[in-house]
Amino acid sequence: MKYPAPRQKKQPPSWFTGFLAKVLPTKADDPETLLYKKISYVVVGMIFITSLLAFTVFVFSLRGREETMVPKVVGEDLITAIQDLQEKELVPHIQVQFSNSPKEKGTVVGQDPQGGILVKSGRQITLWVSKGAVIDKVPNYIGQNINDVELNLKSLFATQSQVLVTVENDPMYVYDNSPEGTILEQKPTPGTPISSNVTLKFVISRGPKSQLIKVGSYVGQDYLSVMSQLEAQSLPFEFTVRALERNELPGRVVAQDPAPTVGIPRGGVIHLTMTKPTVPAGQVFGLFKTTLPQYPILVDLKLEIKTAAGDVSTLVAMKHPGGAFSVPYLAAPGDTLILSILGKPILTQTVAP
Incomplete structure (x- = not known):
């Protein structure tokens, strides 16, 4: 006589299976629940992707930029200097200043940091570019007072390491109807280009003789x-x-x-x-x-x-x-x-x- 096989008890769903049933979209979900779950997954996915991108950028930033050697550009014209820096992936920062020679106009006369130093690519390099001399032609001083001219020249070259224009120590003084101290003549003549040091020679009024x-x-x-x-x-x-x-x-x-x-x-x-x-x-x-x-x-x-x-x-x-x-x-x-x-x-x- 055969006895029927005993029934196997159906195992209750595990907590994980129940959790997935609640979280994942299923056919048993009503339309509102299904829409809510889909939107939630989209939002969570966007947050995950954004976090992953941010982490990736952070990791690459920690790696740092490659090092490169600063080229020596002092003495070069500005365009050439900029090209040399860009080839090294360096960023030029331009400052202008007067220099001692009119011939240096448009030339790099200083840089920071100096050439030959290793720096990170993308580093800013300051270039000082000459605007030329403070004056490039002899001004017209005729009719001006000698004291005013000397003070003006001192202030003009106060910040320069080299004084391009000076007044001779023993100018010529003559009696004249012009006010005392008035410059009557000058050499070099006004408008003469300045290419090197210039010494001004003046003829100066002593004032009227019978005053x-x-x-x-x-x-x-x-x-x-x-x-x-x-x-x-x-x-x-x-x-x-x-x-x-x-x-x-x-x-x-x-x-x-x-x-x-x-x-x-x-x-x-x-x-x-x-x-x-x-x-x-x-x-x-x-x-x-x-x-x-x-x-x-x-x-x-x-x-x-x-x-x-x-x-x-x-x-x-x-x-x-x-x-x-x-x-x-x-x-x-x-x-x-x-x-x-x-x-x-x-x-x-x-x-x-």
């Missing part, structure tokens, strides 16, 4: 008032100081030479004698004395007082021919007296107690 100035009457006046008057007229002066005598007031001019109404040539020095002034507490009275070179024309002179705190005030500013120079002053101990000619300090003196 006389009448001396005023200064005796009895306060010395500061007299200094102000003479400064305004650019009449050079020299002070001496003596002690008070009977019936005299402190700080007054008691003698002068030349006498009032006498005619003196422009640049002639007026000698003045004054009495010692009343000195405020905490200050010192003195004479700033020096002897300057004799200048062929009047030059700009300035005497300043600089306090210990750094404040600067002008004591005298005038035209001066050079020679003996003596100016009274009131200042605090430790202050500094600064004498300048044509804007350049030439002498300093500290006020002693």
Whole structure:
């Protein structure tokens, strides 16, 4: 007698099978669920692909760029230098500047980093390219004041290692109706190309030969008032100081030479004698004395007082021919007296107690 085979129990689905049934689209899904699952898979797939691309870019970036040697391009023209850098996969960064020679215009005069150094490809290389000389032709200085021209040339070449244009040390001075210091003639002539160092030769006016100035009457006046008057007229002066005598007031001019109404040539020095002034507490009275070179024309002179705190005030500013120079002053101990000619300090003196 045969017995029927026992039934095998149907195994319940595993958790993984159940999970897939819920996540993956199946025929049993209704339309809304099916659409939702498809959209979810598209979004997840896009996120995965984006992450994979980002990871790939990150890995390649860690590998770094290849190294290349910087070519030496100093002395080359700009176009050639750029081509040389691009062949090495380097990026040129252009800076322009003046140079000492007009012939260097358009030429690379400097680079950073220097040639022969290994760098990563794509590195920025700075090139300094010459704009030529500050000036390439001799300007026209006729009619200008010699002092202004010299100051202009100094400022023009202040940042240059080589001064292309200078003024000869001993120009020719002649009497002329033009204002004193006016340039009448020049060599080389205006417009001459500058290919190397140039020394300018000038013929300069001394002013009219018969130019006389009448001396005023200064005796009895306060010395500061007299200094102000003479400064305004650019009449050079020299002070001496003596002690008070009977019936005299402190700080007054008691003698002068030349006498009032006498005619003196422009640049002639007026000698003045004054009495010692009343000195405020905490200050010192003195004479700033020096002897300057004799200048062929009047030059700009300035005497300043600089306090210990750094404040600067002008004591005298005038035209001066050079020679003996003596100016009274009131200042605090430790202050500094600064004498300048044509804007350049030439002498300093500290006020002693």
